[in-house]
Amino acid sequence: MRTIWAPWRSTFVSAGKSKGCIFCDAPKSNQDDEAMIFARRASVFGMMNRFPYNTGHVLIAPYRHVRAVEDLSAGEWEEMRCLMSNCIAAIRESMAPDGFNVGFNVGKTAGAGFSTSICTSFQDGTGTPTSCRSLQIPRSCPSTSRRLLRR
Numbered sequence: 311m312r313t314i315w316a317p318w319r320s321t322f323v324s325a326g327k328s329k330g331c332i333f334c335d336a337p338k339s340n341q342d343d344e345a346m347i348f349a350r351r352a353s354v355f356g357m358m359n360r361f362p363y364n365t366g367h368v369l370i371a372p373y374r375h376v377r378a379v380e381d382l383s384a385g386e387w388e389e390m391r392c393l394m395s396n397c398i399a400a401i402r403e404s405m406a407p408d409g410f411n412v413g414f415n416v417g418k419t420a421g422a423g424f425s426t427s428i429c430t431s432f433q434d435g436t437g438t439p440t441s442c443r444s445l446q447i448p449r450s451c452p453s454t455s456r457r458l459l460r461r
């Protein structure tokens with residue numbers, strides 16, 4: 311196994327676990343730049359993962375705290391699906407990844423509450439987050455967020 315050097319994750323790993331929920335707290339702060347929130351819809355929002363597995367690691371969550379996908383209303387699910395689709399199109403156009411890993415984060419040990427995670431995958435070695443190969447992230451989260459905001 312090759313070593314993944316990801317010093318930016320040390321802040322996350324060494325930080326005390328927050329009692330709050332990032333997906334409830336971040337949008338209420340009304341500091342979208344600081345929270346790296348790049349999209350707001352009526353019932354869901356999109357934000358960059360502050361501790362990404364790869365460039366363009368996006369999280370989408372409802373404003374309402376829910377525990378799992380089955381707790382989403384039909385409207386929340388539809389908005390989440392549409393924002394996921396928009397994010398994938400924007401990332402594909404601006405970063406041209408070779409693929410995506412899309413999944414759900416469910417429960418406190420998986421992050422907090424419920425969110426959708428979209429992560430890019432590149433064949434050239436700049437990121438294969440599920441394969442445990444070496445990983446390189448060539449862009450910062452704020453830089454990636456600005457690229458998505460320009461769309």
Ligand SMILES: [Zn+2]
Nearest residue numbers: 331334375423
């Ligand atoms: Zn929450």
